[in-house]
Amino acid sequence: MTLTELRYIVAVAREKHFGRAAEACFVSQPTLSVAIKKLEEELDVKLFERGGAEVSVTPLGDEIVRQAQQVLEQAQAIKEIAKRGKNPLAGPLRLGIIYTIGPYLLPELVKHAIAQTPQMPLMLQEHFTVKLLEMLRTGELDCAIMAEPFPDTGLAVAPLYDEPFIVAVPATHPLATRETISAEELKRETMLLLGTGHCFRDQVLEVCPEFARFSSQTEGIRKSFEGSSLETIKHMVASGMGITVVPVLSVPKEPSEHVRYIPFTPPAPTRRVVLAWRRSFPRYEAIAALRNAVYACQLNGVTLLS
Structure with missing residues (x-):
């Protein structure tokens, strides 16, 4: 053998x-x-x-x-x-990240990781939470950045930040002039959701469970449409197909001509983003270095957790 x-x-x-x-x-x-x-x-x-x-x-x-x-x-x-x-930070770190975090965290994270630990390049894998958990279990990944909750698999978990949700509406929508929007008001709107498999979809459905009913006859919601990514859904919002809910880090830094991003009426729904790794993974210094790189990022609108 x-x-x-x-x-x-x-x-x-x-x-x-x-x-x-x-x-x-x-x-x-x-x-x-x-x-x-x-x-x-x-x-x-x-x-x-x-x-x-x-x-x-x-x-x-x-x-x-x-x-x-x-x-x-x-x-x-x-x-x-x-x-x-010899050097616990030497060699690549295999990092997984979910689709609704990767595009918005990685540009800053990679920049700081290169600056702080150039000897530890990040090998990146973007996927759904369930797949990342499997890859952690089988040793294909060293660690993963995901949003809670997810099944308890005996992993070590460290919180990174809490990220509020925000409402995206077409610039011509009646709600576009509002300072804040309540979850109750969303029930009367056409909602755009991520497809099945995205944990962010499930988190949005927790905010307004009515969106899970895909019937045009359902009182409180006319229709729901699905998109493959947050960026695709934003384009659908811009075209006037409906509204959506997005994590605050996905909001563009420059104002959009066709989409307005409006906070929820407090308390805003949030998600907790964490770093998870196998307890048997021996390079704890590499995990600590990755967390420090996250904390060095300029993440507007989130609450960093130590």
Whole structure:
């Protein structure tokens, strides 16, 4: 049994496909298949069901894959401990970030990370919360910036900042002249939402649960439309299709000709943005350096948390 064979079975379990797993491991598919078959013969168990378009993991195989992941993490930890003895900030940091934070935090964050820790480049991965949690668990990421709440997976979590929400309306909308808007008033409007999978969509629905009912006959809301990104939704607002709710960091620094951004009537709904990492991750100094880079950012409208 070798670490390479363990890496192969973890890749197949993740990709559910031998070809994609081989590509992820930078080997040919026959090489990967032969190695896995050898491991199955050594253990005298069947790890994968190979029928159909997708490969599935057997119940016993699932246990073995989980243990293999732990072994690989521990092997990586040995390397990290050796690096840490020389310089804990040396080498890349694999950072995940959700779609509704990345475009607005990363420009400042990367600038400060380069200035403070140039020897620690950030390898960035943008995705949904559920995918980032999986990538943290499997060791594909070292840490991730996400918004609470998310399922308790035993990760270490440090708060970064609280970010209020703000209402975006077309410049020609009757509400565009208002100083503040209440959540109750939004119930009578056409709402534009992010698509399923975005945690920010769920947070907006918590502010006004009526938006979850996609019926034109539903009292209190005429229609709801979906967009793939906050920037796409802002363009839809500008064109007059409806209104939306956005996090304050996504508000442009320069005034928009076609969209007005109006605060909620206090207390404004907010989201807490946090940094999460595996408790077994040995480079705590790298995590601390990343947090310091976030705190150095000029993040207008948010409340930084130490």
